Amino acid sequence: MSEHRYYVYIMASRSHTLYIGFTSDIEVRVRQHKAGTHEGFSKTYHCTRLVYLERFAFVENAIAREKQLKRWSRTKKLALIESQNPTWLDLSEDWGKPIPLFREPATPTAD
Template sequence: MDRIPAVYIVASKRIGTLYTGVTSDLPGRIYQHRTGMLEGFTKRHGCKRLVWFEVHEEMEPAIIREKQIKKWNRDWKIRLVEENNPTWRDLAEDWGFDPLEDVDV
């Protein structure tokens, strides 16, 4: 399988806790978030809903973009999500992931 660098945002719920990350295997990483395989921030805060992502041709620009977004304030991140996904739909469902239980969506 080809590796495709991507920057992504997962959320705990609509306008909930947000986490920005970077990976070369977005479906695999979302699986890890959803199953709780990754210890740390996303597991503690229940960030499992893929609400935004951006694909890059190479990993280096993806890492630069992730660092840029991580420095943004919360309102800017919310605006980024809502410009592309105003309902905060779980985009991972497009890849066959089961729907998450809606919490304040």
């Protein structure tokens, strides 16, 4: 039996405009936001940086959490992001990039 994963996430623009969403495929959804193919608020306000992410095993819990976060004040949302990601890094920045493999240090050669 496969394990289900559901995500609640926050995308942000450079000016910290926030978009809160829910998905079962975070990598695809983040690519959509970055490419501007996810129509609506996040596209209009250039919310292309993943700044917060939570994973859930049950869809009901993820949906409830998304609704909860959307009801929060902006101040509370900012505090949540900064508690986990104080420098507002794009958490997906390295997704899809090759992972460097471990290399043995070069051995000195005799001259």
